[in-house]
Amino acid sequence: MRGARHFVLAAGGTGGHIIPAFALATELKKRGHYVALITDERGAAIPGTFEGEEKHILPAGRLTRNPLGWLGAAKNILAGRAMARRLYESFQPEAVIGFGGYPALPALLGALRDGIPTAVHEQNAVLGRVNRLLASKVDAIATAYKQIGRLKESHLPKVHLVGNPVRESVELLRAQPFPALSEDGIFRVLVTGGSQGAGILSEVVPDGLALLPLSFRRRMQVTQQCREEDIERVRTRYADLAIPADLATYIPDLPERLGWSHVVIARAGASTIAELTTAGRPAILVPLPIATDDHQTANAREMAASGGARVIRQAQFTPAELAKQMQKLGLEPDALMNAAGRARSAGYPNATRDLADLVERLGSGLGGEAIPVPATPQARPAAQGAG
CATH class of the missing domain: 3.40.50.2000 (Glycogen Phosphorylase B;)
Structure with missing residues (x-):
């Protein structure tokens, strides 16, 4: 097993996004790794999580159905992506993991631009908007349920059913x-x-x-x-x-x-x-x-x-x-x-461990070559959302 490595976790500003990210961060730190968080102001302020840890607030454009807001959202996303790439230059993460929510979008776009291995974790039984946007581009999709709405058949080879990490308590x-x-x-x-x-x-x-x-x-x-x-x-x-x-x-x-x-x-x-x-x-x-x-x-x-x-x-x-x-x-x-x-x-008690294992496999190996992500039990599309 290699020594300390760097990982970036990117999560939206709700407890539903931040808590599993925090659980993963805790496990990765136990394994001797370093973790940085990308989120928004709400996520950074959630009590009992990431206190004293390295946190980065990025602009995150919200993609709504109103075309009038698209230009401003695109500017924020591009600004956030640029900030994320500057962070990656100094922090040099071996993988970037998104937990959904709009702050994860520029972080993952920056990682994709720089060729850094990426994964998303979907906490819900329906693939969220940001995760849907990036599902075809990331290296792995970690899920929390056996049936996932809005998941395409073409994404199944990269899907890993791990569950939803919870706090150690x-x-x-x-x-x-x-x-x-x-x-x-x-x-x-x-x-x-x-x-x-x-x-x-x-x-x-x-x-x-x-x-x-x-x-x-x-x-x-x-x-x-x-x-x-x-x-x-x-x-x-x-x-x-x-x-x-x-x-x-x-x-x-x-x-x-x-x-x-x-x-x-x-x-x-x-x-x-x-x-x-x-x-x-x-x-x-x-x-x-x-x-x-x-x-x-x-x-x-x-x-x-x-x-x-x-x-x-x-x-x-x-x-x-x-x-x-x-x-x-x-x-x-x-x-x-x-x-x-x-x-x-109905629980997945090893979710935190299994997600951490996936993240470690995803990161770069010795010589800079990617460690293969072996097959694990997969989720499947829900009948109404497989298209």
Whole structure:
């Protein structure tokens, strides 16, 4: 095995992009390598990630359907590409890995221009816009699901199914048993709506829990992420129901809360699914209906098929429907344990390791020749998106 090498990770400014990049960076550093991050101002500010690490903010043009913005976007992309190439002159990366989002585009274009090996990692079950633009040009495509929408058949030879890397604190939960639950024990519910929260969860969840049998409700303890404008109203509602509730706009110790939760009610973002299936926690998922290409519904597909999650479309997400699904999961401890095991079976616990292996193989070998990327289990196009 060669010594220290340099890698650049490029990711958009959301937790869904940054968290898997951070997990990969942590693993590469453990292996003795050096890592630099390219992102935008939002990505650089996400707490608990890349703190004290080398970060570079690049202009990133957003490609919209409005032609009036294309010229400005192109200028920003070209400026970002030039900045990335200057970084590569000094940092000399052996590979550049993109995690989606517009900041990844100029970084990867710069690497392609300079002949640096490249890969993209797709966290969602539908190939994102930037990854679609570059899929035919990069050397490898790492995926998190068996079925991928918007993936072309011609790209399959370079596809590697690795899963979605999660934080080390979440990986450690896999070795812990599912929290014991007796018939009269505390039943812990975690409600999270992603980085921006979810107003629909604040509207429906308290009223849904209110419909549960009193004996069940008295055992409940809730941790819920709320938007700032919702938090006091939700707090009052839980107080009226006599349900202990810990509410916050941001949950800094989310892995710890996940570890002792019996059921999670959440959106179906890629990082959320990865954490649930790594830890083995049953869930009620409410996909974000306006997500691009409805990718959150696609994200939930494998976990739901395994029996580890119940999916409720937002249009059908009512207090009565939530209460019905909660009773199916929570009133029978054996059913809950079974769902937890099925959620665990849908996970890819070695995602970080496998992605790091792929990245190391992708980088330049001795004598400057590229190390071949051997075949690994591949994802396949989803039926509706293979064209």
